[in-house]
Amino acid sequence: MSLFVAFEIIGTVAFAVSGAVVAISKKMDIFGVAILGMTTAVGGGILRDVILGITPPLAFRDPTCTLVAVGVSLLLCIPWIRHS
Secondary structure, eight states: OOHHHHHHHHHHHHHHHHHHHHHHHTTOOHHHHHHHHHHHHHHHHHHHHHHHTOSSOHHHHOTHHHHHHHHHHHHHHHHHHHHO
16 A cells, blocks of 8 residues: 555545544434535535546545445444444
8 A cells, every 4th residue: 555545545544534523413313424424525526536537536436435434434433323
């Protein structure tokens, strides 16, 4: 694994946590938390690729970051679900 890929995964995790925390604070269900976490994590990259004319965006060609974002978002839901 190259250093670039490691930084990409770290950034994806950070933004997925950010989106999932906002969704949990707004009392969204598990689907909403997963969608908001994923959108926050990969949305900027998709927008960048579309503006630069790179189609399809990387998030659609290689779903690794998308799956990491959804996984992290769902992991953050576990304490919230157990607490409810």
